[in-house]
Amino acid sequence: MKRNSLPRRPSIRIPERVDVPTARLATLGNGVRLYLLENHDQQVVRLSFVFGAGSSRQTALFSATSAANLLSEGSDRFTARQIAEQLDFYGSYFDIAVDRDMVVVSFCALSKFVMPTLQTAEEILLRPSFPQQEFDSYRIKRRQRLEIERRKVDVRVREAFAAAMFGADHPYGISAPESAYDELTRDDVVDFYRRHYTADNCYVVCSGDLSDEALAAIENICVQLPQSGERNELIFPAMVQTPRVRLEHAGAVQSAVRVGRMLFTRNHPDYVGMQVVATVLGGYFGSRLMRNLREERGYTYGVFAGMVNLDRAGYLAIATQVAEAAREDTLHQIYTEIERLRTEPISEQELSLVKNIMVGEMMRILDGPFGIVDVTIENVQCGTDNHAVERTVEAIRRCTPEDVQRLAEKYLRREDLVEVTVG
Amino acid sequence: MINYKLHTLPNGLRVAASRDRNSKLAAVNLLYCVGARNEHPDHTGFAHLFEHLMFRGTRRIPDFDTPVQMACGENNAFTNNDYTDFYITLPTANVETALWLESDRMTGLRLTPRKFEAEKRVVIEEYNQRYLNQPYGDQMMLARALHYRVHPYRWATIGLTPDHVAAATIAEAEAFYRRYYRPSNAILSIVGDLEEERAFELAEKWFGGIADEQFVADTLPVEPEQTEARRLEVERDVPATAITITFPMGDRHSRDFYLLDLVSDLLAGGESARLYDELVRRRRLFGAVNAYITGDVDAGMFVMTGQVAAGVEVAEAEAALWDELHCLQTERVGDYELEKVRNKFEAGVLFGELNVMNKAMNLGYYSMLGTPELINGEVAIYRSISAEEIAEGCRRIFTPERSSTLIYRAANETK
Numbered sequence: 046m047k048r049n050s051l052p053r054r055p056s057i058r059i060p061e062r063v064d065v066p067t068a069r070l071a072t073l074g075n076g077v078r079l080y081l082l083e084n085h086d087q088q089v090v091r092l093s094f095v096f097g098a099g100s101s102r103q104t105a106l107f108s109a110t111s112a113a114n115l116l117s118e119g120s121d122r123f124t125a126r127q128i129a130e131q132l133d134f135y136g137s138y139f140d141i142a143v144d145r146d147m148v149v150v151s152f153c154a155l156s157k158f159v160m161p162t163l164q165t166a167e168e169i170l171l172r173p174s175f176p177q178q179e180f181d182s183y184r185i186k187r188r189q190r191l192e193i194e195r196r197k198v199d200v201r202v203r204e205a206f207a208a209a210m211f212g213a214d215h216p217y218g219i220s221a222p223e224s225a226y227d228e229l230t231r232d233d234v235v236d237f238y239r240r241h242y243t244a245d246n247c248y249v250v251c252s253g254d255l256s257d258e259a260l261a262a263i264e265n266i267c268v269q270l271p272q273s274g275e276r277n278e279l280i281f282p283a284m285v286q287t288p289r290v291r292l293e294h295a296g297a298v299q300s301a302v303r304v305g306r307m308l309f310t311r312n313h314p315d316y317v318g319m320q321v322v323a324t325v326l327g328g329y330f331g332s333r334l335m336r337n338l339r340e341e342r343g344y345t346y347g348v349f350a351g352m353v354n355l356d357r358a359g360y361l362a363i364a365t366q367v368a369e370a371a372r373e374d375t376l377h378q379i380y381t382e383i384e385r386l387r388t389e390p391i392s393e394q395e396l397s398l399v400k401n402i403m404v405g406e407m408m409r410i411l412d413g414p415f416g417i418v419d420v421t422i423e424n425v426q427c428g429t430d431n432h433a434v435e436r437t438v439e440a441i442r443r444c445t446p447e448d449v450q451r452l453a454e455k456y457l458r459r460e461d462l463v464e465v466t467v468g
Numbered sequence: 469m470i471n472y473k474l475h476t477l478p479n480g481l482r483v484a485a486s487r488d489r490n491s492k493l494a495a496v497n498l499l500y501c502v503g504a505r506n507e508h509p510d511h512t513g514f515a516h517l518f519e520h521l522m523f524r525g526t527r528r529i530p531d532f533d534t535p536v537q538m539a540c541g542e543n544n545a546f547t548n549n550d551y552t553d554f555y556i557t558l559p560t561a562n563v564e565t566a567l568w569l570e571s572d573r574m575t576g577l578r579l580t581p582r583k584f585e586a587e588k589r590v591v592i593e594e595y596n597q598r599y600l601n602q603p604y605g606d607q608m609m610l611a612r613a614l615h616y617r618v619h620p621y622r623w624a625t626i627g628l629t630p631d632h633v634a635a636a637t638i639a640e641a642e643a644f645y646r647r648y649y650r651p652s653n654a655i656l657s658i659v660g661d662l663e664e665e666r667a668f669e670l671a672e673k674w675f676g677g678i679a680d681e682q683f684v685a686d687t688l689p690v691e692p693e694q695t696e697a698r699r700l701e702v703e704r705d706v707p708a709t710a711i712t713i714t715f716p717m718g719d720r721h722s723r724d725f726y727l728l729d730l731v732s733d734l735l736a737g738g739e740s741a742r743l744y745d746e747l748v749r750r751r752r753l754f755g756a757v758n759a760y761i762t763g764d765v766d767a768g769m770f771v772m773t774g775q776v777a778a779g780v781e782v783a784e785a786e787a788a789l790w791d792e793l794h795c796l797q798t799e800r801v802g803d804y805e806l807e808k809v810r811n812k813f814e815a816g817v818l819f820g821e822l823n824v825m826n827k828a829m830n831l832g833y834y835s836m837l838g839t840p841e842l843i844n845g846e847v848a849i850y851r852s853i854s855a856e857e858i859a860e861g862c863r864r865i866f867t868p869e870r871s872s873t874l875i876y877r878a879a880n881e882t883k
Contacts, residue, residue, distance in 0.1 A: 048575050048678040051528065055564035057539040060492070086490045089818055126749065130740035134808040136815025155815050193707075331533055343589075346597070398537055405540030409557060412493050413823035 480652025494660025513627020
């Protein structure tokens with residue numbers, strides 16, 4: 046095909062700042078904090094209820110995830126089917142995310158259907174009845190699913206890595222055996238719900254096309270949350286690290302590999318710098334580990350490095366799955382790439398590429414009316430607000446090749462790394 | 469509701485633009501009207517392989533990803549039976565970087581034997597990983613081959629066999645590139661905080677210099693009317709036997725498309741829908757069930773599928789799927805239930821256009837269909853379909869002689 050000469054390569058501009066709306070905060074009589082991010086551009090609403098009800102808070106194994114997942118499986122007034130029907134009828138989306146620290150219960154609805162969606166939300170959040178029959182069938186299904194999941198090397202390595210980092214009995218390191226589902230009772234779930242789905246353990250983030258009527262209805266749900274009267278401040282045991290774990294896996298085609306280092310939470314002054322280090326190493330498609338392990342050696346379809354953030358800890362993790370024969374060289378290559386970061390300064394060009402990727406990623410999360418909720422939750426969880434995004438972007442832009450090398454030298458010493466392989 | 473403007477360059481490139489004043493990002497979507505449908509039956513999987521090759525660098529720009537990332541952008545692509553779609557999102561100020569890259573790779577691709585062979589290996593690994601080494605991985609491939617006799621939809625985008633990909637040559641790739649990757653066979657959509665007229669100027673600046681003549685589309689074989697029930701049984705190492713029943717349906721512009729889309733939601737749109745409620749929750753015949761339409765441009769498939777629960781006879785489970793179809797044929801859908809599935813489409817449309825990337829993709833897709841106005845018009849069509857029309861349609865479409873049944877039997881199960 047014929048073409049005239051292509052115009053000159055366009056120059057690029059890197060956004061000076063990433064604008065993030067700040068949430069309007071209303072604290073209700075019972076202590077529930079309500080963060081509002083109104084935006085009337087599109088006729089949709091998202092609201093997320095955040096409870097400090099993650100698995101690190103449970104005494105009975107699986108009670109935290111079970112309580113969260115059974116919230117919508119029947120209330121005092123409605124069956125599981127009726128609740129599903131009410132959400133489906135208005136085309137509303139409902140989602141529950143559980144991690145070690147928290148549970149996020151989210152609803153997305155067209156703004157014209159937000160009122161009936163809130164009525165269902167009220168049933169789910171305030172009046173779950175945990176019917177025995179639903180509990181029994183849930184327990185069986187989940188146990189089977191977990192058994193199947195644990196046949197996968199990537200699931201096993203994730204669990205083994207948490208245990209190696211924190212200790213097998215630590216709330217952040219524990220993985221319950223499937224048999225714990227047999228011992229779990231409905232009372233455990235009800236008890237967990239009563240203690241943790243409370244006003245003093247909850248905040249709410251709403252975005253989108255919120256009307257005064259909807260706001261009043263949201264407040265009305267929040268004020269009905271009871272106060273637990275107890276301080277849920279957990280005392281965590283000391284961490285116990287195991288530097289090297291190797292597990293066999295029958296019939297595995299690939300080996301799963303994780304290497305990491307216990308670091309700090311998001312409030313630490315070196316956090317953003319270490320995020321840059323992690324991105325250089327394995328945070329994007331052309332990262333050093335991707336080029337080394339995928340493009341040059343063809344060991345893997347993908348490798349990833351990033352910071353893992355919990356309320357009370359944070360660590361760097363590098364994860365990949367490789368052909369079994371390539372396992373040892375993969376580890377060798379990972380350590381070689383880490384060593385290279387510690388001994389050679391990164392070029393200005395590579396560092397600016399990484400910075401631009403990180404800023405672009407932040408902008409993409411914030412595009413549209415819903416991503417802002419996730420960003421707000423992350424900031425509230427860290428005890429800050431959405432101004433933190435500006436500070437993060439500034440810190441990313443300030444990062445120099447010397448910083449990258451200094452941080453890698455300080456935090457990524459070979460003897461501080463934990464290594465786990467499965468298969 | 470998406471406001472947009474359309475413009476066609478003299479070389480035939482169709483451009484759709486929509487200004488989004490609220491976003492800091494721009495999305496550039498370039499859709500080529502070529503997919504697995506355009507492949508020769510002995511050379512399948514080629515359109516998808518070619519999509520991979522488009523990331524392998526050009527004479528001027530050896531590495532595609534780095535300039536995108538340098539501009540704070542992100543890019544990706546996908547191929548299906550009907551078209552191939554490339555998209556980039558980046559800060560609006562850098563929109564020209566996306567146009568520069570896309571216009572460059574529309575003509576300047578540089579294929580070397582080394583890159584070509586490496587990419588073939590990647591695609592063959594993808595085939596192994598996603599379709600062969602995966603429980604139920606080839607189920608839909610088998611269902612397609614049973615459903616279609618002559619139309620190229622009888623193979624999946626990944627191809628009929630990895631051997632076809634292995635046998636592909638650079639000469640074929642170059643011919644494919646010249647035939648399909650050209651302005652008159654492409655649709656550019658741009659969404660971001662820039663005036664539509666400005667988007668058209670930029671399209672002209674970056675693509676106007678590529679000369680082209682009118683594209684003459686391939687003539688595809690027309691699938692003959694099915695008049696006899698078809699059946700296939702296979703055995704595989706899977707945990708549960710799966711049943712799949714398919715029926716031929718109209719093309720993307722037919723009224724049946726909307727009707728059957730609604731029907732698939734009556735059956736399987738969420739946990740309150742009929743199949744889950746009746747066959748999983750109440751009768752406990754299946755562990756999982758689903759119903760959907762393939763949504764292709766030409767006459768597509770209505771698919772109903774489920775994994776049989778342990779201890780249940782396959783024949784009983786199969787009969788139960790037909791019970792649900794008979795119920796649709798004989799009992800009028802209630803107003804409440806019909807309103808539910810209509811609402812779901814309305815919500816789906818709104819949730820599907822919340823960011824610039826989705827909007828740009830949708831603009832490209834509806835322009836490819838030749839009916840861009842449908843981007844804002846489909847909710848009304850769904851709302852216009854009545855309960856009587858649904859019953860009538862189900863009687864016409866769900867007949868045994870138009871069915872194709874695939875029994876994907878778990879190997880360790882006795883009959």
